[in-house]
Amino acid sequence: MSGGAGPVTVRLAGPDDLAAVAVIENLCFGDPWSLSALLSELEPDPMRLPLAAESGGQVVGFLMAWLVADQLHVLNIAADPHWRRRGVGTALLREAARRGRALGLVEATLEVRRGNTGGRAFYQRHGFHETGVRKRYYADNGEDAIILDCDLDALADGGDPAPGATEGL
Numbered sequence: 453m454s455g456g457a458g459p460v461t462v463r464l465a466g467p468d469d470l471a472a473v474a475v476i477e478n479l480c481f482g483d484p485w486s487l488s489a490l491l492s493e494l495e496p497d498p499m500r501l502p503l504a505a506e507s508g509g510q511v512v513g514f515l516m517a518w519l520v521a522d523q524l525h526v527l528n529i530a531a532d533p534h535w536r537r538r539g540v541g542t543a544l545l546r547e548a549a550r551r552g553r554a555l556g557l558v559e560a561t562l563e564v565r566r567g568n569t570g571g572r573a574f575y576q577r578h579g580f581h582e583t584g585v586r587k588r589y590y591a592d593n594g595e596d597a598i599i600l601d602c603d604l605d606a607l608a609d610g611g612d613p614a615p616g617a618t619e620g621l
């Protein structure tokens with residue numbers, strides 16, 4: 453298993469993280485975002501929140517979100533497959549929620565593929581609930597998107613810390 457020991461920390465991501473983020477994106481998704489789409493989310497922008505999870509200097513996961521009115525829109529979240537079920541996704545989601553709450557946001561929202569059972573279980577574990585369906589939303593295979601919402605306060609506090617993970621700059 454890559455990495456192994458050492459805590460996971462979460463920090464703001466930036467353009468310098470593009471290569472590492474692209475590797476994880478391509479490992480995690482059948483329809484990965486282009487480099488230019490990823491770079492757009494990593495450029496400094498007050499409406500965007502890109503986070504990187506790191507262990508031992510290696511990027512092991514990332515999250516990209518938009519800050520829209522009082523909502524945190526999570527666009528993309530992924531953990532390196534070698535680092536799954538070790539709290540990376542949880543650390544990213546909680547840190548995004550904490551930063552969003554500090555900015556006055558009150559709700560997190562996102563879309564997930566109907567067939568993404570792992571992703572849906574992850575969000576359910578964090579208190580997201582279904583609020584709608586976008587029929588045939590995904591162009592590559594016509595899959596439905598399930599819309600999930602969650603109270604940002606509850607997400608930010610989230611009970612016990614994720615195993616082995618700490619959050620900070």
Ligand SMILES: CC(C)(COP(=O)(O)OP(=O)(O)OC[C@H]1O[C@@H](n2cnc3c(N)ncnc32)[C@H](O)[C@@H]1OP(=O)(O)O)[C@@H](O)C(=O)NCCC(=O)NCCS
Nearest residue numbers: 480529530531536537538539540541542570571573574577
């Ligand atoms: C979704 C994803 C980010 C979760 O990251 P992770 O670091 O493995 O998640 P965590 O370790 O923080 O998981 C926390 C809890 O969520 C639930 N969970 C996470 N992945 C799960 C899975 N594949 N199946 C069932 N439950 C899961 C579990 O309750 C888990 O706690 P446990 O390990 O103690 O049982 C990761 O699986 C991933 O990158 N998937 C591919 C990309 C993707 O689908 N992203 C979402 C698109 S909307």
